[in-house]
Amino acid sequence: MDKELIQKLANYTHHAEKEKREIKKITADLYPELTIDEAYLVQEELVRQKLEEGHTIIGPKMGITSEAKMKQMNVDNPIYGYVFDNMVVEEGEPVSVSNYIHPKIEPEIGFVLKKDLAGPGVTALDVLLATEYVFPAVEIIDSRYENFNFTLPDVIADNTSAAGAIFGTYLRKPEELELDVVGVTLAINGEIKSLGAGAAVLGHPANSVARLANMLSEKGEKVKAGQPILTGGATAAVPITPGDFVQVKYGGLGDVSFAVK
Ligand code: OOG
Numbered sequence: 001m002d003k004e005l006i007q008k009l010a011n012y013t014h015h016a017e018k019e020k021r022e023i024k025k026i027t028a029d030l031y032p033e034l035t036i037d038e039a040y041l042v043q044e045e046l047v048r049q050k051l052e053e054g055h056t057i058i059g060p061k062m063g064i065t066s067e068a069k070m071k072q073m074n075v076d077n078p079i080y081g082y083v084f085d086n087m088v089v090e091e092g093e094p095v096s097v098s099n100y101i102h103p104k105i106e107p108e109i110g111f112v113l114k115k116d117l118a119g120p121g122v123t124a125l126d127v128l129l130a131t132e133y134v135f136p137a138v139e140i141i142d143s144r145y146e147n148f149n150f151t152l153p154d155v156i157a158d159n160t161s162a163a164g165a166i167f168g169t170y171l172r173k174p175e176e177l178e179l180d181v182v183g184v185t186l187a188i189n190g191e192i193k194s195l196g197a198g199a200a201v202l203g204h205p206a207n208s209v210a211r212l213a214n215m216l217s218e219k220g221e222k223v224k225a226g227q228p229i230l231t232g233g234a235t236a237a238v239p240i241t242p243g244d245f246v247q248v249k250y251g252g253l254g255d256v257s258f259a260v261k
């Protein structure tokens, strides 16, 4: 895959994101043979373009780390992408659907490390020993592809549908909780729409961070201390519409609430 094609595909998803416009997935007819490795090259170019425009990376995100997400999206392997500064919604602020194409939300458990983690061979124990805090989070995903319909390479080239993140402020040390049995409920206007537990995320959310470190090591990169890390939706994603009041509660790990306008 030459540089020109990488740029063309990165422009394709990047422009759709900026213009809040749905596009056909890359593998539909633009470039059906896109592989996972090539898709990460497209993602790298997309990240480069965003940095060049003056945006900054807030932290990495894992995706497709739970059975619920694999089933919902019909893809079967964890992937990673990046949350940028212009995607962060302050806790307590309303989420405006007009900023997105067809937003959905996901309850996630966040990590902040106190030291960098470089793979390969990083384990969940390594992650827990390197973790400063865990915190509750909600990710807003907004695939640029029609009907959220994509293959794994497509979604990687679309920065894993990253569009928004609300980082809760209820910080806990990882040893204060059994993160795998932390329950989570997502309610909209008082009605439970999805529920799960930390164990839905690769058995334990620390496994997701370990996987991230090991995947990044293939490119000579590491998971950096101090950045909020999203470990992936613990339940299927839920669409939001104006008038919704969303309340996501985590057992022993606080909650994140917001209005949708
Ligand atoms: C891809 C992003 C998945 C997660 O937490 O599983 C993701 C998508 O479902 O559009 O962020």
Ligand code: MG
Pocket (backbone or CB within 6 Å): 061, 062, 063, 106, 108, 139, 141, 230, 232, 233
């Ligand atoms: Mg997610």
